[in-house]
Amino acid sequence: MYSSSIFTKVSKIARSLDTGINRRLAPHGIYESQWVMLNAIHDLGPTTVTNLSNALIIKPPTVTKTINRLEKLGYVKRVAGKNKKEREIALTDLSREKLGFWNGLVKHYHESLLQSYSAEELRQLESLVDRFLLKVEELEDVTKEKF
Template sequence: MNIEQKFFDTYMEIYRPYINRANRILSAYGLYSSQWLILKDIEKHGKTSSVDVSRRRGIEKPTATKVIKHLLELGFIESNPGEDRRIKHLTMTESGEALFVEVRAKMNELQREVLGDFEHEELEGLVDALGRIKL
């Protein structure tokens, strides 16, 4: 097996179990990892559009629309018309912000547990290396 295959095999061995553990935490809040990632994106960027969310997350617009609709139904985000009526701006609601703080703490705890054997410098190196992958 070449090193490239080994890299992607190793990545896949950790990706799914991590998502499963994350979903166990998120399910207590009626969320799944895909919804959490979009909620994180909206929290990070503030007022944004579904087009921008889908572009940044690398997902198809219909998929983003479906997830955003669910977050709207849960009352975690709201949609307001922009100057151009074709564009709707998404923002977090107060309940979405409160939920975000609570869930982020639990997710941070999971991530610290998963990465507990790594030194800070090792993690910085991994982040830098993964950031150089061209997809």
């Protein structure tokens, strides 16, 4: 059964989560989009703009703009890549130092959002979200899209 309100609500949830995370991170000089990118670099290790773009499903110019800002803040640095033509982006000691604190702020926020749900409700929610995401990826092939 089709209901456009589901999609409206999913979009609203995504925007509200971004806003909530920004409210917690902004006083510490970082924003949700930057935090997401730093975590991706942490998880991937030194990586290219192209790899980040594909991993986060964000267009390369947007990744480059965010990386440039993070570099000015001292949170990332450009290092020699696997081939000499392409430089990779790596975390600095400063960002590694701060990432745990920022992740703790976001974790606390996430936990406060989920505290009123039972373990079973959370399992059901995660299962439904996983299925929904798989379907979106299947239909749109977003994980393989080249911008």
